[in-house]
Every structure is written in C-alpha cells, then in structure tokens.
Amino acid sequence: QVQLVESGGGLVQAGGSLRLSCANSGPTFSTYAMGWFRQVPGKEREFVARITRNGASAYNADSVKGRFTISRDNAKNTVYLQMNSLKPEDTGVYYCAAAATIATMNRNSYNYWGQGTQVTVSS
Numbered sequence: 001q002v003q004l005v006e007s008g009g010g011l012v013q014a015g016g017s018l019r020l021s022c023a024n025s026g027p028t029f030s031t032y033a034m035g036w037f038r039q040v041p042g043k044e045r046e047f048v049a050r051i052t053r054n055g056a057s058a059y060n061a062d063s064v065k066g067r068f069t070i071s072r073d074n075a076k077n078t079v080y081l082q083m084n085s086l087k088p089e090d091t092g093v094y095y096c097a098a099a100a101t102i103a104t105m106n107r108n109s110y111n112y113w114g115q116g117t118q119v120t121v122s123s
Contacts, residue, residue: 022096
C-alpha cells in the first residue's frame with residue numbers, strides 16, 4: 001500500500017525558499033519513480049519535477065529550472081522538493097505522486113497521489 005503525505009508548505013515572500021517533503025508509509029518506496037505537480041483553482045494540475053527510482057536522474061519543468069530541485073532519500077522513504085527564488089506564480093497546492101513504471105510529465109503515468117500541501121508566495 002502506498003500512502004503519500006506531503007508537508008512543508010506555507011506562506012513565504014517572493015525570493016524566499018521552502019522545502020517540501022513527501023513521505024511514503026509503505027515498504028516499497030524505492031520501487032516507485034516520483035514526481036511533483038502543482039495546481040491552482042481553475043487550472044489543470046501542472047508538472048513540476050520528476051525523479052527516477054534510484055535518484056540518479058531528475059527533470060524539472062522549464063518554469064522552475066534553476067530554482068527547484070527534486071531529490072529523494074530511499075532510506076527515509078521520502079522525496080523532497082527544494083524551492084528557491086520563489087515567485088508569486090509558484091503559488092498553488094503541491095502534490096507528490098508515485099509511478100509504478102516510469103514517471104513522466106503526464107499526470108496519467110502516476111498511480112498514487114498525496115493530499116497536497118499549500119504554497120503561497122506573496123509579492
């Protein structure tokens with residue numbers, strides 16, 4: 001059973017930083033590729049970043065390249081999203097997701113989702 005729980009969201013000023021965490025309570029975390037998405041009301045859920053099972057390869061959306069970093073610690077069953085130089089347009093609910101096969105930019109490739117954590121960036 002995969003249960004994902006995000007934490008670390010909050011209110012931050014533009015230019016600030018936050019680190020999101022996503023913990024998986026199941027025993028098979030290292031067998032899943034992981035991704036982060038975000039969503040604002042009225043818009044579709046948007047890809048942010050993804051990482052392979054062993055953490056050797058990661059990919060970010062163009063909108064966050066150079067500012068966000070995805071990483072994982074399989075010993076702690078946790079994936080992280082370090083967000084620096086935050087902008088008001090980064091505001092949204094951030095979701096982590098687990099893919100049993102391959103993690104892509106398409107949300108349909110993910111099998112499990114967390115409940116989300118709110119990130120608000122003030123100008």
